[in-house]
Amino acid sequence: MAEPLFNRLVLIGIGHIGASIAGALKLHPGTVEQLVISDTNPDHLQRARELGLGDDYVADATAAVTNADGVILCTPVGSFAGIAEAIAPHLAPGSILSDVGSTKQSVIRDVLPFVPKGVSFVPAHPMAGTEFSGPDAGVADLFEGRWCLLTPIEGVDETATRKIEQFWQTLGARTARMGAAHHDRVLAIVSHLPHLIAFTICGTADDLADETREEVLEFAATGFRDFTRIAASDPVMWRDVFVNNKDALLEMFSRFSEDAQAMARAVRWGDTDYIEDKIKRSRKIRKTLIDIKQA
Amino acid sequence: MAEPLFNRLVLIGIGHIGASIAGALKLHPGTVEQLVISDTNPDHLQRARELGLGDDYVADATAAVTNADGVILCTPVGSFAGIAEAIAPHLAPGSILSDVGSTKQSVIRDVLPFVPKGVSFVPAHPMAGTEFSGPDAGVADLFEGRWCLLTPIEGVDETATRKIEQFWQTLGARTARMGAAHHDRVLAIVSHLPHLIAFTICGTADDLADETREEVLEFAATGFRDFTRIAASDPVMWRDVFVNNKDALLEMFSRFSEDAQAMARAVRWGDTDYIEDKIKRSRKIRKTLIDIKQA
Numbered sequence: 001m002a003e004p005l006f007n008r009l010v011l012i013g014i015g016h017i018g019a020s021i022a023g024a025l026k027l028h029p030g031t032v033e034q035l036v037i038s039d040t041n042p043d044h045l046q047r048a049r050e051l052g053l054g055d056d057y058v059a060d061a062t063a064a065v066t067n068a069d070g071v072i073l074c075t076p077v078g079s080f081a082g083i084a085e086a087i088a089p090h091l092a093p094g095s096i097l098s099d100v101g102s103t104k105q106s107v108i109r110d111v112l113p114f115v116p117k118g119v120s121f122v123p124a125h126p127m128a129g130t131e132f133s134g135p136d137a138g139v140a141d142l143f144e145g146r147w148c149l150l151t152p153i154e155g156v157d158e159t160a161t162r163k164i165e166q167f168w169q170t171l172g173a174r175t176a177r178m179g180a181a182h183h184d185r186v187l188a189i190v191s192h193l194p195h196l197i198a199f200t201i202c203g204t205a206d207d208l209a210d211e212t213r214e215e216v217l218e219f220a221a222t223g224f225r226d227f228t229r230i231a232a233s234d235p236v237m238w239r240d241v242f243v244n245n246k247d248a249l250l251e252m253f254s255r256f257s258e259d260a261q262a263m264a265r266a267v268r269w270g271d272t273d274y275i276e277d278k279i280k281r282s283r284k285i286r287k288t289l290i291d292i293k294q295a
Numbered sequence: 296m297a298e299p300l301f302n303r304l305v306l307i308g309i310g311h312i313g314a315s316i317a318g319a320l321k322l323h324p325g326t327v328e329q330l331v332i333s334d335t336n337p338d339h340l341q342r343a344r345e346l347g348l349g350d351d352y353v354a355d356a357t358a359a360v361t362n363a364d365g366v367i368l369c370t371p372v373g374s375f376a377g378i379a380e381a382i383a384p385h386l387a388p389g390s391i392l393s394d395v396g397s398t399k400q401s402v403i404r405d406v407l408p409f410v411p412k413g414v415s416f417v418p419a420h421p422m423a424g425t426e427f428s429g430p431d432a433g434v435a436d437l438f439e440g441r442w443c444l445l446t447p448i449e450g451v452d453e454t455a456t457r458k459i460e461q462f463w464q465t466l467g468a469r470t471a472r473m474g475a476a477h478h479d480r481v482l483a484i485v486s487h488l489p490h491l492i493a494f495t496i497c498g499t500a501d502d503l504a505d506e507t508r509e510e511v512l513e514f515a516a517t518g519f520r521d522f523t524r525i526a527a528s529d530p531v532m533w534r535d536v537f538v539n540n541k542d543a544l545l546e547m548f549s550r551f552s553e554d555a556q557a558m559a560r561a562v563r564w565g566d567t568d569y570i571e572d573k574i575k576r577s578r579k580i581r582k583t584l585i586d587i588k589q590a
């Protein structure tokens with residue numbers, strides 16, 4: 001058997017993504033010698049233990065990271081600064097600190113200042129997930145065939161970056177590198193804005209007068225049903241994503257708003273060519289996604 | 296075996312919904328004595344014949360409806376006025392004219408004026424469908440467990456309405472009656488607005504500078520992927536729905552816009568309570584949908 005990538009790997013936060021990593025590591029034994037699980041939520045830590053997700057369970061993150069050669073932050077991005085500040089003095093020299101956060105500029109802004117010399121910080125974002133949360137929501141093959149994007153920081157040890165790439169590839173993901181700002185723009189349009197819209201339209205429906213609201217729920221058709229699925233996602237995780245990718249999200253929102261206004265205007269004035277054209281174009285995008293197997 | 300509901304039933308338009316009705320009728324033999332299929336698209340009519348969807352295939356709708364005791368319009372709602380005008384003189388006394396259109400006020404506006412005395416017009420809308428179109432997109436169990444909404448016109452023969460209800464119930468649907476204006480408002484929020492939004496965001500993504508666009512497609516995450524699925528729907532059908540449910544759609548759009556602006560404002564000012572609150576509320580809606588088994 002090949003050398004393990006990490007002797008002692010700590011997952012801080014054992015929710016949907018943390019538990020999925022733990023599950024994936026079971027499918028690929030030998031990748032990690034010892035998997036340590038840390039979470040401030042005692043119920044989640046206990047549940048992780050019941051599910052046998054790791055080899056060791058340590059509530060206190062500062063204790064957990066001591067002697068670890070790998071640490072992955074798997075909590076909502078708003079908690080990263082506090083966690084980084086707390087664990088920094090306890091990180092072992094030569095160890096790698098990584099994360100799975102959905103925003104990358106904010107993560108670098110919040111974590112990097114605390115990273116001690118001799119520790120390599122490698123920001124990463126596995127682009128896979130469902131609307132479920134918590135340790136029971138772990139999906140062992142979640143990363144299979146999906147992308148994991150790395151946004152390496154200049155001057156960081158290339159060996160560390162390669163190790164994180166290898167880690168995700170072992171769990172079945174394809175990896176790519178890009179700048180953090182670019183990452184945040186791409187994610188704003190493919191993920192963050194769709195979520196913001198889905199959350200919003202559910203609220204709009206819920207605000208309708210009582211009689212209509214009940215029928216909205218009763219007769220929920222395809223479109224709305226799909227939106228509510230997205231909208232069932234974790235409030236804290238998404239709140240943190242929105243405020244931590246504010247600039248890119250607001251830019252994409254404002255582009256979307258203009259386009260939606262133009263579409264509404266075409267509906268108002270019966271500009272059928274415009275409407276048909278826009279729909280045809282969306283169809284083409286869907287076709288491209290199917291062709292490149294992302295749908 | 297019980298009496299058939301219709302001796303000669305004509306489906307005008309053999310696309311996704313028409314072909315699904317034809318498929319469902321095969322699952323429930325004896326419901327209709329003779330199923331006649333009509334479509335102006337010779338390829339679709341030929342394909343329907345190859346698939347053996349009906350008992351008779353008649354391109355010309357006026358010829359098809361002669362001697363029929365039931366006719367269901369299954370074409371995009373924008374074509375209803377023209378078809379109604381053409382077939383009206385050929386409709387048999389005592390026959391029932393119905394439809395599957397996604398908008399109901401416009402359908403009544405466009406069809407009712409042409410309906411001859413002695414013919415009962417029963418507007419209906421089976422709330423089931425996918426993003427696919429054409430005769431190959433027929434799904435025999437599409438209506439199973441789904442709603443079919445009827446918006447009966449005052450003064451129309453109750454026996455005719457009951458017959459259409461029985462028809463849809465036989466195909467597995469639950470039926471409900473409501474006013475056409477109410478139908479159009481409910482549908483605007485649960486289906487038409489979600490589609491308008493999905494079409495729009497695909498365009499917004501496609502407008503991004505070339506480099507980002509490619510990565511948008513390459514890295515399409517959950518949110519966007521789900522939106523493109525909705526957005527792959529038929530351009531003509533949806534164009535017709537939008538302009539024929541203009542008032543309700545624009546009202547719902549304007550409510551949604553206000554709510555989305557408020558959400559964007561909360562993101563800009565870091566109002567995390569507001570954001571979390573809205574997301575929690577969407578989650579609750581999803582939960583309700585699951586509880587009443589519409590998700």
Ligand SMILES: NC(=O)c1ccc[n+]([C@@H]2O[C@H](COP(=O)([O-])OP(=O)(O)OC[C@H]3O[C@@H](n4cnc5c(N)ncnc54)[C@H](OP(=O)(O)O)[C@@H]3O)[C@@H](O)[C@H]2O)c1
Pocket residue numbers: 012013014015016017018038039040041044074075076077079083100101102103125126127128129130131132133134135234237241
């Ligand atoms: N879900 C997705 O689709 C997805 C996809 C890619 C990346 N991500 C990223 O993955 C990360 C985790 O998301 P998730 O979906 O796994 O969320 P989750 O299911 O809610 O799990 C987060 C876990 O971290 C715990 N936690 C919160 N604050 C903590 C702290 N300060 N110290 C230790 N533990 C803490 C949570 O406990 P409590 O529940 O008690 O707070 C929970 O057990 C986020 O950064 C997110 O942006 C998510």
Ligand SMILES: NC(=O)c1ccc[n+]([C@@H]2O[C@H](COP(=O)([O-])OP(=O)(O)OC[C@H]3O[C@@H](n4cnc5c(N)ncnc54)[C@H](OP(=O)(O)O)[C@@H]3O)[C@@H](O)[C@H]2O)c1
Pocket residue numbers: 307308309310311312313333334335336339369370371372374378395396397398420421422423424425426427428429430529532536
């Ligand atoms: N798809 C859904 O999710 C859904 C759900 C519920 C209700 N509906 C309603 O069902 C109806 C049909 O939708 P669909 O999805 O089945 O569309 P579709 O798959 O595009 O089928 C429509 C069929 O009607 C033909 N057609 C068009 N104009 C015609 C005319 N004047 N005379 C005869 N045939 C004509 C079309 O041929 P061409 O392709 O050559 O035009 C096509 O074969 C619409 O009114 C829609 O609002 C749809």
